[in-house]
Amino acid sequence: MISDQVLWASLPVPAFIIDPEDRIADVNSSGEGFLNASRKSVVGHPVWDQIAVDAPLEEAFTRARAQGTPLFVNDVDVGSGNRAPLQCALQIAPLLGHPGSMIMIVSPRELASRMTRGNTVKSAAQSAIGMAEMLAHEIKNPLAGITGAAQLLSMNIGPQDLELTDLIVAESRRIVKLLEQVEQFGNLSRPEFKPVNIHDVLDRARRSALLGFGADMTIIEDYDPSLPLAYGDPDQLLQVVLNLLKNASEAAGPEGGTIRLHTYFEHSFRLRRSDGSGHSLPLQIEIIDDGPGLPEDIRSDIFDPFVSGKENGTGLGLALVSKIVSDHDGWITAESVPGRTVFRLSLRRAPREARPDKE
Numbered sequence: 001m002i003s004d005q006v007l008w009a010s011l012p013v014p015a016f017i018i019d020p021e022d023r024i025a026d027v028n029s030s031g032e033g034f035l036n037a038s039r040k041s042v043v044g045h046p047v048w049d050q051i052a053v054d055a056p057l058e059e060a061f062t063r064a065r066a067q068g069t070p071l072f073v074n075d076v077d078v079g080s081g082n083r084a085p086l087q088c089a090l091q092i093a094p095l096l097g098h099p100g101s102m103i104m105i106v107s108p109r110e111l112a113s114r115m116t117r118g119n120t121v122k123s124a125a126q127s128a129i130g131m132a133e134m135l136a137h138e139i140k141n142p143l144a145g146i147t148g149a150a151q152l153l154s155m156n157i158g159p160q161d162l163e164l165t166d167l168i169v170a171e172s173r174r175i176v177k178l179l180e181q182v183e184q185f186g187n188l189s190r191p192e193f194k195p196v197n198i199h200d201v202l203d204r205a206r207r208s209a210l211l212g213f214g215a216d217m218t219i220i221e222d223y224d225p226s227l228p229l230a231y232g233d234p235d236q237l238l239q240v241v242l243n244l245l246k247n248a249s250e251a252a253g254p255e256g257g258t259i260r261l262h263t264y265f266e267h268s269f270r271l272r273r274s275d276g277s278g279h280s281l282p283l284q285i286e287i288i289d290d291g292p293g294l295p296e297d298i299r300s301d302i303f304d305p306f307v308s309g310k311e312n313g314t315g316l317g318l319a320l321v322s323k324i325v326s327d328h329d330g331w332i333t334a335e336s337v338p339g340r341t342v343f344r345l346s347l348r349r350a351p352r353e354a355r356p357d358k359e
């Protein structure tokens with residue numbers, strides 16, 4: 001007969017024993033890996049402080065415990081520490097012989113059709129941006145000289161060579177545009193936090209998109225009218241939404257497509273950091289398009305700077321989005337299959353004392 005200890009240690013999926021007071025009574029070694037914490041450091045701690053489940057689970061959990069029945073929850077986002085939440089299935093059952101105690105098995109789903117990423121620009125990427133900013137500054141002046149010289153040349157040459165000077169001017173402009181985008185990072189200040197009606201931000205973004213880059217798109221509003229105020233910098237959040245709308249419009253191609261702006265409240269969505277701090281991110285904003293989806297080869301890197309699937313893309317749009325969201329202590333994920341790409345932004349709610357009406 002194999003001992004319980006051996007079985008427990010061999011389980012290839014994270015498993016937790018939860019005591020009647022919702023504290024972790026035991027965790028197996030996969031569970032330690034999942035939490036990125038040792039057994040010693042988590043046993044005795046409230047389980048829902050270590051594991052953030054993106055679903056209103058409490059009621060069902062309490063019922064399962066009271067009735068001694070198992071509980072299965074599919075497709076929930078489970079976060080731990082400061083890692084991006086993983087989509088998981090949870091299997092929960094009463095622990096035989098220990099009234100009130102439960103065993104919970106967490107099975108992360110394979111990431112095949114789904115992409116979830118951290119919201120921080122990685123530090124290597126960040127220094128790449130710092131370097132690029134410096135270069136941007138240095139390159140702009142000589143580039144202006146080159147463009148000017150090409151324009152002077154073009155006044156005295158035949159039409160067959162004109163094509164070449166035009167090429168110099170056009171390509172130089174492209175470089176200037178890239179440099180300006182790089183410089184945007186440097187100019188990005190800390191957000192000025194205030195209570196923000198996110199629907200106003202979405203409206204502004206929608207109207208400006210329809211007048212410009214999104215003229216061929218249909219943009220549907222699917223708002224939760226009771227959504228409370230978010231806490232953030234309205235101009236920076238506008239920049240985020242505009243970048244997402246622009247990407248969705250560019251993905252759609254010349255025939256256009258449909259973008260749905262979806263907002264909803266999700267009380268249980270929390271962000272946890274490895275230092276134990278955490279906060280609730282209950283405002284959800286989804287930007288959903290029906291385009292071809294994220295290119296397979298770059299889908300895990302789209303939030304990194306200079307990653308682009310477009311011929312003329314600089315790959316800075318989503319890096320900027322990611323930086324702003326992270327400065328807002330928020331969260332962004334992307335999920336994509338052909339015909340449905342969802343960027344979901346999770347934001348904090350305005351603190352009570354900052355709300356204009358102290359609702």
Ligand SMILES: Nc1ncnc2c1ncn2[C@@H]1O[C@H](COP(=O)(O)OP(=O)(O)OP(=O)(O)O)[C@@H](O)[C@H]1O
Binds near residue numbers: 302318341
């Ligand atoms: N909604 C979307 N549908 C399909 N692909 C997308 C979508 N959003 C982003 N992408 C892919 O992610 C890549 C990175 O996007 P990002 O905004 O960072 O850069 P970019 O759009 O290429 O350039 P820039 O925004 O700097 O002009 C895009 O090039 C595109 O391939």
Ligand SMILES: [Mg+2]
Binds near residue numbers: 246318
């Ligand atoms: Mg872009």
